[in-house]
Amino acid sequence: xxxxxxxxxxxxxxxxxxxxxxxxxxxxxxxxxxxxxxxxxxxxxxxxxxxxxxxxxxxxxxxxxxxxxxxxxxxxxxxxxxxxxxxxxxxxxxxxxxxxxxxxxxxxxxxxxxxxxxxxxxxxxxxxxxxxxxxxxxxxxxxxxxxxxxxxxxxxxxxxxxxxxxxxxxxxxxxxxxxxxxxxxxxxxxxxxxxxxxxxxxxxxxxxxxxxxxxxxxxxxxxxxxxxxxxxxxxxxxxxxxxxxxxxxxxxxxxxxxxxxxxxxxxxxxxxxxxxxxxxxxxxxxxxxxxxxxxxxxxxxxxxxxxxxxxxxxxxxxxxxxxxxxxxxxxxxxxxxxxxxxxxxxxxxxxxxxxxxxxxxxxxxxxxxxxxxxxxxxxxxxxxxxxxxxxxxxxxxxxxxxxxxxxxxxxxxxxxxxxxxxxxxxxxxxxxxxxxxxxxxxxxxxxxxxxxxxxxxxxxxxxxxxxxxxxxxxxxxxxxxxxxxxxxxxxxxxxxxxxxxxxxxxxxxxxxxxxxxxxxxxxxxxxxxxxxxxxxxxxxxxxxxxxxxxxxxxxxxxxxxxxxxxxxxxxxxxxxxxxxxxxxxxxxxxxxxxxxxxxxxxxxxxxxxxxxxxxxxxxxxxxxxxxxxxxxxxxxxxxxxxxxxxxxxxxxxxxxxxxxxxxxxxxxxxxxxxxxxxxxxxxxxxxxxx
Amino acid sequence: xxxxxxxxxxxxxxxxxxxxxxxxxxxxxxxxxxxxxxxxxxxxxxxxxxxxxxxxxxxxxxxxxxxxxxxxxxxxxxxxxxxxxxxxxxxxxxxxxxxxxxxxxxxxxxxxxxxxxxxxxxxxxxxxxxxxxxxxxxxxxxxxxxxxxxxxxxxxxxxxxxxxxxxxxxxxxxxxxxxxxxxxxxxxxxxx
Numbered sequence: 001x002x003x004x005x006x007x008x009x010x011x012x013x014x015x016x017x018x019x020x021x022x023x024x025x026x027x028x029x030x031x032x033x034x035x036x037x038x039x040x041x042x043x044x045x046x047x048x049x050x051x052x053x054x055x056x057x058x059x060x061x062x063x064x065x066x067x068x069x070x071x072x073x074x075x076x077x078x079x080x081x082x083x084x085x086x087x088x089x090x091x092x093x094x095x096x097x098x099x100x101x102x103x104x105x106x107x108x109x110x111x112x113x114x115x116x117x118x119x120x121x122x123x124x125x126x127x128x129x130x131x132x133x134x135x136x137x138x139x140x141x142x143x144x145x146x147x148x149x150x151x152x153x154x155x156x157x158x159x160x161x162x163x164x165x166x167x168x169x170x171x172x173x174x175x176x177x178x179x180x181x182x183x184x185x186x187x188x189x190x191x192x193x194x195x196x197x198x199x200x201x202x203x204x205x206x207x208x209x210x211x212x213x214x215x216x217x218x219x220x221x222x223x224x225x226x227x228x229x230x231x232x233x234x235x236x237x238x239x240x241x242x243x244x245x246x247x248x249x250x251x252x253x254x255x256x257x258x259x260x261x262x263x264x265x266x267x268x269x270x271x272x273x274x275x276x277x278x279x280x281x282x283x284x285x286x287x288x289x290x291x292x293x294x295x296x297x298x299x300x301x302x303x304x305x306x307x308x309x310x311x312x313x314x315x316x317x318x319x320x321x322x323x324x325x326x327x328x329x330x331x332x333x334x335x336x337x338x339x340x341x342x343x344x345x346x347x348x349x350x351x352x353x354x355x356x357x358x359x360x361x362x363x364x365x366x367x368x369x370x371x372x373x374x375x376x377x378x379x380x381x382x383x384x385x386x387x388x389x390x391x392x393x394x395x396x397x398x399x400x401x402x403x404x405x406x407x408x409x410x411x412x413x414x415x416x417x418x419x420x421x422x423x424x425x426x427x428x429x430x431x432x433x434x435x436x437x438x439x440x441x442x443x444x445x446x447x448x449x450x451x452x453x454x455x456x457x458x459x460x461x462x463x464x465x466x467x468x469x470x471x472x473x474x475x476x477x478x479x480x481x482x483x484x485x486x487x488x489x490x491x492x493x494x495x496x497x498x499x500x501x502x503x504x505x506x507x508x509x510x511x512x513x514x515x516x517x518x519x520x521x522x523x524x525x526x527x528x529x530x531x532x533x534x535x536x537x538x539x540x541x542x543x544x545x546x547x548x549x550x551x552x553x554x555x556x557x558x559x560x561x562x563x564x565x566x567x568x569x570x571x572x573x574x575x576x577x578x579x580x581x582x583x584x585x586x587x588x589x590x591x592x593x594x595x596x597x598x599x600x601x602x603x604x605x606x607x608x609x610x611x612x613x614x615x616x617x618x619x620x621x622x623x624x625x626x627x628x629x630x631x632x633x634x635x636x637x638x639x640x641x642x643x644x645x646x647x648x649x650x651x652x653x654x655x656x657x658x659x660x661x662x663x664x665x666x667x668x669x670x671x672x673x674x675x676x677x678x679x680x681x682x683x684x685x686x687x688x689x690x
Numbered sequence: 691x692x693x694x695x696x697x698x699x700x701x702x703x704x705x706x707x708x709x710x711x712x713x714x715x716x717x718x719x720x721x722x723x724x725x726x727x728x729x730x731x732x733x734x735x736x737x738x739x740x741x742x743x744x745x746x747x748x749x750x751x752x753x754x755x756x757x758x759x760x761x762x763x764x765x766x767x768x769x770x771x772x773x774x775x776x777x778x779x780x781x782x783x784x785x786x787x788x789x790x791x792x793x794x795x796x797x798x799x800x801x802x803x804x805x806x807x808x809x810x811x812x813x814x815x816x817x818x819x820x821x822x823x824x825x826x827x828x829x830x831x832x833x834x835x836x837x838x839x840x841x842x843x844x845x846x847x848x849x850x851x852x853x854x855x856x857x858x859x860x861x862x863x864x865x866x867x868x869x870x871x872x873x874x875x876x877x878x879x880x881x882x
Contacts, residue, residue, distance in 0.1 A: 183777075254810075256810065312729070313729075313732075316733055316736060318729060318732035318733050318735075318736050331733045331736065332733070335726075335729060335730060335733055338726075338729070339726050342722050342725075342726065343719075343722060346715075346718055346719065346722060350711075350715045350718075353711060391728065393837070394728055394729075394731075394732045395728065397837075398728065398731065404834075405832040405833065405834065405837075407832065606777055606779060607776075607777075607813060607816075609810075609812075609813070624812070626812035626815075626816075627812060627815070627816050627819075636812070638812065
């Protein structure tokens with residue numbers, strides 16, 4: 001009964017979305033404000049109806065209405081109420097609905113906040129964004145409907161899924177459901193899908209504004225960029241958090257001791273992140289200098305297309321992956337939609353290409369402008385390398401008949417040097433002046449940080465002379481870090497001398513006066529911390545495996561792990577736990593007890609390995625219980641020592657803080673007010689000093 | 691509004707020639723259409739079922755115990771290729787039956803090959819030990835074998851005749867006497 005409400009709400013939301021798409025396009029084309037306003041109202045109604053639909057799914061998961069096929073698939077009695085709710089995105093049907101709901105929510109928010117401001121762009125913004133939303137709502141309604149029921153047809157051996165009762169059938173109410181895949185019951189996997197979806201759907205907003213700007217010819221100006229800057233930042237940070245949570249999940253759950261494996265699903269998410277990052281930077285050139293308008297358009301179209309592309313390849317099984325979703329009928333519809341988006345946006349871009357001329361040319365090879373061009377090229381090159389490696393299995397199969405999967409070494413070798421240059425650029429480019437940078441002046445600024453980092457790298461190199469490759473990586477991190485810190489130092493010094501503030505007030509005010517700049521620097525530092533994790537993973541990883549009897553120890557580096565005994569007990573969420581009691585010591589001194597476990601999920605008949613981890617800023621000792629024998633008298637362990645890995649998570653947190661600072665509304669910036677031109681859709685900003 | 695030429699005074703960059711623009715758009719569209727074609731082809735393949743007939747794609751697999759076997763070197767014998775994974779509950783349903791059947795036909799011109807799909811070694815070894823599996827089992831590194839056979843999931847079992855041709859596939863766990871019947875049928879085939 002309740003499910004019927006959800007189905008009806010979903011159907012109405014679909015009709016409103018389709019209506020909004022056409023009404024706004026029609027209103028924009030014929031310059032009729034009433035149609036556009038009607039479209040806006042349709043969007044503002046579609047969202048609450050979708051919300052009802054989502055609430056019904058969540059409620060059904062919570063109360064375990066197993067007559068719904070989706071609930072039967074992903075929920076079970078043994079799951080805690082919290083896990084049942086998160087099962088909304090635990091399977092295909094729920095996650096598509098969730099995705100559509102987020103997207104509609106974003107579009108509605110824009111219409112509530114920006115309606116007065118960007119009237120000229122609105123008709124085509126609504127049309128573009130709601131076309132996408134209507135597509136996802138349509139998929140949720142017609143292809144992956146979460147309200148399908150289970151029916152038992154007379155004489156059939158298998159259950160049938162259908163919205164309405166088939167002939168000769170009885171409704172079927174299972175006792176219990178399959179439950180969420182145990183591997184997904186981890187905070188990383190609970191947080192990863194929603195953040196990823198927020199990131200992907202968030203990019204719909206700048207993309208739709210870009211398309212609207214192209215259609216209306218407003219692309220010449222940079223209004224659409226100013227409007228969407230914060231949206232882009234929000235989408236970008238959610239995508240970043242999604243990537244990091246995914247890595248954390250892999251590290252904690254998959255049990256191979258790493259956090260990044262260049263798997264197609266990971267690449268699918270990395271590619272839009274790369275182009276999105278380039279876009280975030282590139283738009284500054286348009287704001288400040290009226291340049292790189294073509295780049296911005298290409299980058300935002302690419303970002304959005306790659307987000308769709310990633311969703312497509314992972315959800316349809318076109319490229320097999322470790323964590324591909326179950327196959328579904330989604331493929332053809334998604335393919336048609338992707339084709340339409342690619343061809344449509346490129347066509348519009350082509351028709352408006354001439355409006356995107358730069359207002360200035362590059363004046364010098366060493367300048368802020370040329371640094372931006374270089375960073376865009378680097379990001380694109382990395383994206384292309386990742387793209388090539390990801391679709392290579394398809395190409396190789398088409399050409400030679402053999403599917404060749406390129407492994408992590410390809411990605412590391414090709415993207416490594418490019419990332420190296422990019423990180424270096426990240427340190428130096430902010431020092432470049434606009435238009436032209438005098439080399440002598442640049443030298444004056446960078447020689448101290450450069451020498452300091454060289455010194456540190458030499459000391460580091462001496463300590464780690466066994467790992468010469470790490471020296472280059474560490475030097476890179478130190479030189480870039482010291483260049484960024486020098487910027488903070490200079491700013492603080494200036495405030496101290498001119499305003500006689502104490503260092504902390506100076507730092508606080510420095511950031512407060514220029515959110516974007518210093519928020520950006522903080523994000524740059526966080527990227528360096530994450531790079532440290534990759535350097536540690538590539539250079540210092542230790543690994544051993546062995547079987548020991550009770551009382552015996554395994555040794556790895558300076559660490560010893562003593563196996564004491566095994567114990568078993570029932571755990572929460574329907575699992576039986578077998579836990580090893582071990583003691584970790586370093587050079588003979590006891591550090592602490594570690595309890596690597598094997599959780600066996602009874603209903604799913606699936607074991608999950610939970611590592612025992614001793615974590616410090618420098619390194620993690622990561623112990624896996626591989627197996628046991630003789631009734632628990634001996635056990636096999638795999639031990640990793642992962643250096644610097646924690647800096648990935650610390651960097652992730654810092655990235656969030658930096659983004660919040662960068663996106664914060666700056667009270668010192670000029671306030672903008674807008675007036676509606678009489679009798680029409682157009683509005684123009686009037687700049688007024690605030 | 692549409693199609694107006696920019697009148698910005700600061701415009702310094704010469705407009706790209708119409709030819710250059712045309713070549714650019716043709717190349718771009720060609721690339722997009724190629725990509726879409728590639729995706730369509732991949733999608734069609736992904737949606738098509740597993741291979742069921744024709745020559746069985748050749749592969750070499752190294753078992754967890756170090757044994758190596760190459761499919762094409764097994765001509766004259768009936769080969770059962772079973773895809774499985776330790777994380778897959780339905781695989782557990784058929785594991786005992788598979789091993790039992792293997793022991794029944796061992797030495798009679800039948801070879802069993804277990805292909806462990808997307809798995810971790812320790813869990814896989816525990817699984818093999820649990821069901822006391824004695825036929826060769828090895829990891830499908832890079833999922834190459836699974837891709838060659840275009841499997842839909844695990845478990846999935848392919849039947850290879852003495853002449854190296856595929857004689858069907860079984861998706862999902864097998865129950866007695868499905869495998870016995872298939873093996874008898876393939877053993878009865880003549881091979882020079």
